Amino acid sequence: METLIAGAIDVALALAVVGLAWGALASADLFKAIVLFVAFGLVMALVWVRLNAPDVALAEAAIGAGVTGALLLAAYAKLRAASPDANVARAGGMRGIGSISIRILILLLAAALGCAVWTLPSDYAGLGKEVAANIDRSGVSNPVTAVLLNFRGYDTLLEVMVLLLALMGTWSVGATAPQRETAPGPVLDSLSRLLAPLLILVAAYLLWVGAHAPGGAFQAGAVLAAAGVMLLLSGWRLPAALAALPLRLALAAGPATFLLLAVITVLLEGRLLQLPPLWAGRLILIIETTATISIGATLIALFLGAPPGKEDRQ
Amino acid sequence: MSAAFFYALAGAGLFSIGLHALLAHRHLLRKILAINVMGSGVFLVLAAMATRNGIAIPDPVPHAMIITGIVVAVAATALALVLMLKLTAETGQAVLPGRKKEDNP
Numbered sequence: 001m002e003t004l005i006a007g008a009i010d011v012a013l014a015l016a017v018v019g020l021a022w023g024a025l026a027s028a029d030l031f032k033a034i035v036l037f038v039a040f041g042l043v044m045a046l047v048w049v050r051l052n053a054p055d056v057a058l059a060e061a062a063i064g065a066g067v068t069g070a071l072l073l074a075a076y077a078k079l080r081a082a083s084p085d086a087n088v089a090r091a092g093g094m095r096g097i098g099s100i101s102i103r104i105l106i107l108l109l110a111a112a113l114g115c116a117v118w119t120l121p122s123d124y125a126g127l128g129k130e131v132a133a134n135i136d137r138s139g140v141s142n143p144v145t146a147v148l149l150n151f152r153g154y155d156t157l158l159e160v161m162v163l164l165l166a167l168m169g170t171w172s173v174g175a176t177a178p179q180r181e182t183a184p185g186p187v188l189d190s191l192s193r194l195l196a197p198l199l200i201l202v203a204a205y206l207l208w209v210g211a212h213a214p215g216g217a218f219q220a221g222a223v224l225a226a227a228g229v230m231l232l233l234s235g236w237r238l239p240a241a242l243a244a245l246p247l248r249l250a251l252a253a254g255p256a257t258f259l260l261l262a263v264i265t266v267l268l269e270g271r272l273l274q275l276p277p278l279w280a281g282r283l284i285l286i287i288e289t290t291a292t293i294s295i296g297a298t299l300i301a302l303f304l305g306a307p308p309g310k311e312d313r314q
Numbered sequence: 315m316s317a318a319f320f321y322a323l324a325g326a327g328l329f330s331i332g333l334h335a336l337l338a339h340r341h342l343l344r345k346i347l348a349i350n351v352m353g354s355g356v357f358l359v360l361a362a363m364a365t366r367n368g369i370a371i372p373d374p375v376p377h378a379m380i381i382t383g384i385v386v387a388v389a390a391t392a393l394a395l396v397l398m399l400k401l402t403a404e405t406g407q408a409v410l411p412g413r414k415k416e417d418n419p
Contacts, residue, residue, distance in 0.1 A: 052365055056381055063385060083408070
């Protein structure tokens with residue numbers, strides 16, 4: 001009976017993600033498409049839970065659905081301001097023979113992909129055993145954090161660099177349509193006062209708990225960014241004194257610490273990000289703390305678009 | 315049929331739906347949504363395949379790669395959205411230039 005219920009949940013979730021993705025991509029209304037996409041991200045988070053990936057579920061809910069949704073909605077509002085008929089753009093673009101041949105090709109590709117996935121052998125060993133065997137030397141007991149910050153730390157080093165690069169790209173493109181200023185209603189105003197400290201606390205908890213349970217720097221950084229985005233939406237602005245150097249220090253703290261550690265480990269241990277087991281736990285906490293601050297600040301800055309202080313000067 | 319393979323098929327389906335939307339739609343915001351759906355499809359295949367041998371504790375390496383992928387996807391999305399807004403400010407439309415006027419919906 002239990003397996004039947006579990007199977008039914010799996011079928012319902014898989015159909016829901018495919019259906020929501022289809023709805024988001026086929027909807028004629030752009031706003032509806034974005035809302036469906038956020039819903040898609042939230043159902044994906046449930047799928048990650050079903051697949052025994054709670055770390056991914058947290059990241060998806062906070063980053064995939066939360067921050068991406070905020071970015072999409074902010075871009076949509078600016079798009080409406082820039083060209084009011086932007087929303088009229090219909091779902092379909094290509095017509096006639098081109099559309100049909102593309103559909104046939106995609107169907108063939110989907111069948112080939114499905115076939116390739118279906119015929120994979122199920123006796124797959126993976127790297128779970130290696131991770132479990134070396135987890136004591138990693139400094140943390142959550143295997144996903146051990147992989148992210150220790151065993152494959154170079155992935156994460158590159159990842160924080162990509163975030164910084166995206167922000168540098170965004171800033172160098174220059175300011176686009178200005179954000180419309182709207183006074184927050186009393187509900188948003190009081191809610192953000194209540195939620196902002198709570199979100200910062202949740203971020204700190206996620207950061208700390210990531211060492212031995214689902215959580216970590218990326219989830220914590222995204223929750224921090226959520227607090228910042230909510231404060232920005234309710235009219236808060238970064239004080240001018242903090243907009244220049246302190247903001248840049250916050251943005252660079254994570255990547256700089258990570259890079260410094262990479263250089264030190266290459267010099268001392270001979271290998272990139274080979275953390276000495278005795279110090280690994282503390283080093284990971286230092287990297288994750290600075291990375292959380294930088295990820296949060298970078299995501300907030302990406303939401304703003306232009307460097308603070310410059311977005312008003314259009 | 316195990317749930318892992320079922321989810322992996324859904325992932326392949328998401329990738330295909332996203333690829334179709336990426337090619338068929340003209341509006342850049344839709345193309346950005348489509349790329350995100352394609353990415354989610356890839357992540358779903360990765361995570362499903364990490365659990366396919368049926369043991370209780372799945373392989374953490376694909377999970378770490380998916381978290382990395384989600385963060386890279388949001389960074390790329392943010393940059394793509396800014397480029398789209400800049401293009402809209404320059405041309406008045408959120409579609410790629412180089413097409414005939416009557417094609418515009």
